[in-house]
Amino acid sequence: MSRIIVVTSGKGGVGKTTTTSNLGAAIAKQNRSVALIDADFGLRNLDLLLGLEERVVYTAIDVLAGECRLAQALVKDKRLKGLVLLPAAQNRNKESVQPEQMKKIATALAKGYDYILIDCPAGIELGFRNAISAAQEALIVTTPEVAAVRDADRVIGLLEAEGVNKINLIVNRVKPWMVEENKMMSVEDVLELLGVPLIGVVPDDEKVIVATNKGEPLVLGEYDSLPAQAYLNIARRLEGEKVPFLDLMANQGNLLTRLRRMFGG
Amino acid sequence: MTFEPTISLDKNDDQPDSSPLVNRYAQIYLKHDDEQMLLVLPSQAEISADLPWSETWQELKHLLQTKEQSWQVGTNVCLVAKDRLLDARQLQTIAETLDDVKLSLLTVSTNRRQTAVAAATSGYSVQQQAVAQPLIKAATDSEETSPLADPLYLQSTVRSGVEIRHPGTIVIFGDLNPGGKAIAAGDILVWGRLRGIAHAGAQGNTQCRITALQMEFTQLRIADAVARAPKLRPRRLSPELAFITTEGISLAKTSEFAKRYFFSSPSKAWIDHNQAK
Numbered sequence: 001m002s003r004i005i006v007v008t009s010g011k012g013g014v015g016k017t018t019t020t021s022n023l024g025a026a027i028a029k030q031n032r033s034v035a036l037i038d039a040d041f042g043l044r045n046l047d048l049l050l051g052l053e054e055r056v057v058y059t060a061i062d063v064l065a066g067e068c069r070l071a072q073a074l075v076k077d078k079r080l081k082g083l084v085l086l087p088a089a090q091n092r093n094k095e096s097v098q099p100e101q102m103k104k105i106a107t108a109l110a111k112g113y114d115y116i117l118i119d120c121p122a123g124i125e126l127g128f129r130n131a132i133s134a135a136q137e138a139l140i141v142t143t144p145e146v147a148a149v150r151d152a153d154r155v156i157g158l159l160e161a162e163g164v165n166k167i168n169l170i171v172n173r174v175k176p177w178m179v180e181e182n183k184m185m186s187v188e189d190v191l192e193l194l195g196v197p198l199i200g201v202v203p204d205d206e207k208v209i210v211a212t213n214k215g216e217p218l219v220l221g222e223y224d225s226l227p228a229q230a231y232l233n234i235a236r237r238l239e240g241e242k243v244p245f246l247d248l249m250a251n252q253g254n255l256l257t258r259l260r261r262m263f264g265g
Numbered sequence: 266m267t268f269e270p271t272i273s274l275d276k277n278d279d280q281p282d283s284s285p286l287v288n289r290y291a292q293i294y295l296k297h298d299d300e301q302m303l304l305v306l307p308s309q310a311e312i313s314a315d316l317p318w319s320e321t322w323q324e325l326k327h328l329l330q331t332k333e334q335s336w337q338v339g340t341n342v343c344l345v346a347k348d349r350l351l352d353a354r355q356l357q358t359i360a361e362t363l364d365d366v367k368l369s370l371l372t373v374s375t376n377r378r379q380t381a382v383a384a385a386t387s388g389y390s391v392q393q394q395a396v397a398q399p400l401i402k403a404a405t406d407s408e409e410t411s412p413l414a415d416p417l418y419l420q421s422t423v424r425s426g427v428e429i430r431h432p433g434t435i436v437i438f439g440d441l442n443p444g445g446k447a448i449a450a451g452d453i454l455v456w457g458r459l460r461g462i463a464h465a466g467a468q469g470n471t472q473c474r475i476t477a478l479q480m481e482f483t484q485l486r487i488a489d490a491v492a493r494a495p496k497l498r499p500r501r502l503s504p505e506l507a508f509i510t511t512e513g514i515s516l517a518k519t520s521e522f523a524k525r526y527f528f529s530s531p532s533k534a535w536i537d538h539n540q541a542k
Contacts, residue, residue, distance in 0.1 A: 150443060150444050153426075153443075154424060154444065156424055157425065158426075160330060160424075195440070
């Protein structure tokens with residue numbers, strides 16, 4: 001049974017696309033086949049983050065228009081067997097696709113891949129409705145900021161109304177030292193408000209920006225970066241494995257060494 | 266009752282906008298009626314101009330989601346469409362949505378001929394006006410005298426962006442999150458954390474109260490009084506109750522409220538026994 005999962009957040013700039021690309025790579029690393037769908041028509045980025053931009057020939061719009069077959073439009077990642085991307089069109093906007101069409105594409109892909117990850121655009125308009133139309137599960141990405149959490153809450157409500165009830169939460173860009181000094185919402189604060197199960201905590205790291213600009217998912221690069229480990233852990237949790245979380249609020253010891261120990265172990 | 270908004274900038278007006286009356290923004294509601302259930306759509310006049318169909322449908326889905334299990338499987342539903350125009354496709358969408366939660370659409374009550382024709386063509390029983398008439402009357406009754414509707418019991422958390430309006434008492438078995446809003450003509454009870462906006466007695470009843478296991482509200486309104494959250498709050502919160510006193514909205518521990526306060530009809534507020542002496 002393949003799983004169709006939408007990665008969404010409501011607010012922009014919290015790391016949906018980064019999460020999709022890294023998670024896609026992390027799942028593929030576990031020898032699972034993954035198709036990533038970029039649902040952000042008109043503002044596509046996923047191909048950039050994966051470093052696949054120059055290999056995009058056809059887009060989802062071409063598939064829908066019948067100008068190419070679905071398999072032709074899929075861009076295969078050379079570094080990882082089993083990871084493919086269905087790019088969005090950059091020269092169209094979100095109104096050029098309908099929810100039913102997205103559903104058709106996702107269900108067609110589900111026949112050949114274990115995981116379908118849909119990168120949802122920011123907002124809750126048509127682009128969002130397109131992205132969630134086919135989804136059976138959702139990953140909510142939020143940062144520990146009031147605005148991001150508020151939007152995540154709204155999106156969870158909308159997903160529930162659409163009957164997407166399997167919702168997991170990723171708290172992105174956590175700065176342990178700021179949480180420690182009580183300057184940032186803690187993961188617990190976020191969880192308490194949203195009331196959905198946590199599947200991953202990704203610490204803030206400059207390496208993410210570097211990797212993004214290089215077009216290489218962190219997961220594929222330096223093995224021991226903390227965010228990369230966090231994404232790999234999320235992929236394992238998606239598979240049903242029990243992997244311990246970071247305990248950010250624990251007070252003893254040097255925090256970073258504790259984190260490394262938890263991730264490394 | 267049409268509602269014409271006037272837009273003007275009055276800089277001296279620092280009074281926060283107080284009471285969006287429940288009746289004005291009547292929304293979809295579902296109620297038990299003997300053997301069947303009534304699904305009542307707001308009439309054309311009650312919704313502001315033209316609410317798109319997708320919004321109405323969204324609202325319906327949300328309503329069914331939160332009220333699930335308050336009925337028996339296979340209960341028949343009578344759709345009270347009032348003067349709303351519905352085509353065959355929209356009726357089908359409603360029927361499918363109801364089907365998902367094990368309700369079956371049986372009857373359509375309307376006072377629009379086109380809707381009646383569409384319903385009849387799709388094979389539903391049609392009641393023209395029979396049920397719709399008294400309901401419309403109830404909604405347009407004067408605000409003071411209209412009796413409160415049955416309490417609305419919600420079994421889920423009210424999340425950001427969701428606004429629950431009900432011409433009676435609202436009970437939320439879950440949290441009321443920031444960005445969420447509950448507006449009731451009666452009381453509001455939150456069996457969880459109240460972190461959003463709650464407005465009790467929205468039709469002017471100052472006797473109405475708001476209670477929650479944990480009061481962490483953004484704003485509370487009772488009748489036409491408004492209160493913002495105090496800057497300092499105790500770390501450990503116990504169940505509290507908000508009510509109107511002669512000095513505005515006050516909070517008291519739920520366990521102490523009954524012992525300390527009584528409602529005085531002439532002053533239209535709750536009064537502390539100790540101060541009254």
